[in-house]
Amino acid sequence: MSSRTTQVxxxxxxxxxxxxxxDRNRDVIxxxxxxxxxxxxxxxxxxxxxxxxxAALSLRFRRLYAPITWVTxxxxxxxxxxxxxxxxxxxxxxxxxxxxxxxxxxxLILVRNIVEGVDGVPDSVKEAAxxxxxxxxxxxxxxxxxxxxxxxxxxxxxxxxxxxxLVTVTALIGEGGLxxxxxxGLRRLFPTPIVVGTALSVLLxxxxxxxxxxxxxxxxxxxxxxxxx
Amino acid sequence: xxxxxxxxxIRLVGVGKQFPGSAQPAVGELTLDIPAxxxxxLVGPSGCGKTTTLKMINRLVEPTSGAIEIGGxxxxxxxAPELRRGIGYxxxxxxxxxxxxxxxxxxxxxxxxxxxxxxxxxxxxxLVDIVGLDPELLRRxxxxxxxxxxxxVGVARALAADPPVLLMDEPYSxxxxxxxxxxxxxxxxxxxxxxxxxVLVTHDIDEAIKLGDRVAILNIGGVLEQYGSPEELLRAPAxxxxxxxxxxxxxxxxxxxxxxxxxxxxxxxVVAADASPDDAKVLMTQFAVDWIGxxxxxxxxxxxxxxxxxxxxxxGDAATERFHAAVAPGTPLRETLDRLxxxxxxxxxxxxxxxxxxxxxxxxxxxxxxx
Numbered sequence: 001m002s003s004r005t006t007q008v009x010x011x012x013x014x015x016x017x018x019x020x021x022x023d024r025n026r027d028v029i030x031x032x033x034x035x036x037x038x039x040x041x042x043x044x045x046x047x048x049x050x051x052x053x054x055a056a057l058s059l060r061f062r063r064l065y066a067p068i069t070w071v072t073x074x075x076x077x078x079x080x081x082x083x084x085x086x087x088x089x090x091x092x093x094x095x096x097x098x099x100x101x102x103x104x105x106x107x108l109i110l111v112r113n114i115v116e117g118v119d120g121v122p123d124s125v126k127e128a129a130x131x132x133x134x135x136x137x138x139x140x141x142x143x144x145x146x147x148x149x150x151x152x153x154x155x156x157x158x159x160x161x162x163x164x165x166l167v168t169v170t171a172l173i174g175e176g177g178l179x180x181x182x183x184x185g186l187r188r189l190f191p192t193p194i195v196v197g198t199a200l201s202v203l204l205x206x207x208x209x210x211x212x213x214x215x216x217x218x219x220x221x222x223x224x225x226x227x228x229x
Numbered sequence: 230x231x232x233x234x235x236x237x238x239i240r241l242v243g244v245g246k247q248f249p250g251s252a253q254p255a256v257g258e259l260t261l262d263i264p265a266x267x268x269x270x271l272v273g274p275s276g277c278g279k280t281t282t283l284k285m286i287n288r289l290v291e292p293t294s295g296a297i298e299i300g301g302x303x304x305x306x307x308x309a310p311e312l313r314r315g316i317g318y319x320x321x322x323x324x325x326x327x328x329x330x331x332x333x334x335x336x337x338x339x340x341x342x343x344x345x346x347x348x349x350x351x352x353x354x355x356l357v358d359i360v361g362l363d364p365e366l367l368r369r370x371x372x373x374x375x376x377x378x379x380x381x382v383g384v385a386r387a388l389a390a391d392p393p394v395l396l397m398d399e400p401y402s403x404x405x406x407x408x409x410x411x412x413x414x415x416x417x418x419x420x421x422x423x424x425x426x427x428v429l430v431t432h433d434i435d436e437a438i439k440l441g442d443r444v445a446i447l448n449i450g451g452v453l454e455q456y457g458s459p460e461e462l463l464r465a466p467a468x469x470x471x472x473x474x475x476x477x478x479x480x481x482x483x484x485x486x487x488x489x490x491x492x493x494x495x496x497x498x499v500v501a502a503d504a505s506p507d508d509a510k511v512l513m514t515q516f517a518v519d520w521i522g523x524x525x526x527x528x529x530x531x532x533x534x535x536x537x538x539x540x541x542x543x544x545g546d547a548a549t550e551r552f553h554a555a556v557a558p559g560t561p562l563r564e565t566l567d568r569l570x571x572x573x574x575x576x577x578x579x580x581x582x583x584x585x586x587x588x589x590x591x592x593x594x595x596x597x598x599x600x
Binding site: 122124125128132138149221225 | 287289309310311312313314318320321322323324325326327328329337338341369370372373386396
């Protein structure tokens with residue numbers, strides 16, 4: 001056996017994963033995972049609501065789309081550490097700052113996917129809806145957004161996977177979910193929490209992706225019907 | 230079908246549309262009376278404002294001048310969404326909702342009007358029957374249907390809430406010619422039952438002539454060049470523009486609209502079966518033909534050529550041939566003419582359902598009837 005394999009399979013404080021530690025800290029790990037999920041869900045949910053409003057504005061007043069994309073684009077490119085630095089004096093350490101930062105990262109992707117999804121709805125369908133007497137609001141929800149569902153869910157998938165990764169960084173300002181484990185491991189040069197935190201974070205991202213995929217399939221039965229002729 | 234759903238009159242009074250930023254108005258000042266229960270075709274070249282005119286009726290385009298009355302009510306006094314729920318709308322690209330089943334698509338306007346579920350469902354079933362679709366299709370999605378089926382669903386959806394008015398914007402331009410012809414025939418059959426007021430926009434003059442009770446020919450800027458029945462237009466085009474637009478074969482197009490009932494029939498060279506060959510020859514000379522028609526009472530037996538009359542005592546003793554161009558009363562003259570020119574005797578005979586001889590048509594009768 002190579003020394004590397006030995007290290008992986010070994011079970012002690014210096015090994016890749018010390019299973020005894022994992023066993024002893026089961027509750028903490030579970031708690032951190034739930035925190036991680038809560039912060040992700042809250043960020044994506046709030047981000048989605050804000051993005052819906054911004055997208056609705058962009059669609060109604062076309063001239064606003066470019067500035068909205070520009071602002072959300074700038075937010076997206078600010079390094080997370082720098083953003084925390086900017087927020088701490090205003091909202092302090094903790095949940096609020098973390099949430100604001102995470103929400104701001106979802107906006108670009110979500111706004112763009114909602115607007116592009118709605119733009120992709122055929123004009124003939126929109127004209128037919130208007131011609132049949134849909135009110136503006138009703139058409140937006142029941143026709144435009146409904147038909148944009150695949151593009152919107154695609155945006156939610158990218159946003160949530162991005163946020164799951166970014167949540168770990170918020171450990172630096174006292175939140176962090178699984179990031180707390182990673183930070184702890186880094187400080188103590190103790191590999192087990194780093195591996196556990198990373199692995200669970202990746203699994204969480206994959207799980208969320210699958211959940212959204214399932215939601216999309218449930219919401220869009222029409223996309224899987226092919227012409228039978 | 231109850232009376233509530235039958236057509237109401239539409240009046241356009243000095244209606245105009247000036248789009249912002251364009252030099253010329255799309256529609257200048259158009260006045261048009263569309264009688265209740267009639268099918269009016271708006272036809273003209275691109276840029277004549279026919280689609281703009283149509284969309285002003287359901288206010289997808291708001292007129293910048295003039296007024297539109299639907300069933301005596303000024304369209305501007307009704308909120309646009311409410312107005313539109315009372316007007317069926319069919320467009321070229323159909324615009325079915327891809328995310329909804331056929332049943333849900335057909336039920337769109339009834340649901341907007343707040344009908345209960347059972348009634349919407351029942352109506353959807355009624356409508357697939359009316360437009361000739363398999364009820365099996367109700368559970369499918371639009372992408373699973375052929376173009377012709379989708380167009381029928383489009384019409385069913387427009388008729389769902391039984392609106393008195395139906396607007397159709399180039400409804401058959403996107404389907405192939407064979408399906409188009411069938412859909413046009415179906416629309417005519419539907420209209421005979423429902424008596425909606427239908428305004429149909431087309432660039433195809435033949436479609437306008439075939440479908441329209443009246444045809445409005447529009448020129449660039451919504452200028453009304455002529456408005457009348459297809460027969461009037463073909464008989465007396467108001468000006469060169471209309472004549473050009475009606476195109477070649479105007480005579481043939483009119484023949485398609487006129488029937489054997491519209492022209493005077495002649496008795497023709499016909500004798501009774503017991504007439505003598507000499508009597509027959511007198512008639513043949515008079516009509517300048519080398520054959521004679523033979524009848525038994527009211528029934529036309531056929532015709533005998535001059536050479537076969539040699540050596541017989543009665544015309545009826547000679548072997549007769551059938552008239553190739555035997556048509557029923559009410560047959561379009563175009564079809565009659567087609568059969569006439571292919572016949573050996575160069576005449577068409579009109580024979581009713583009880584096989585009684587009504588008269589004869591020669592090419593001269595057809596020419597006279599048209600001019």
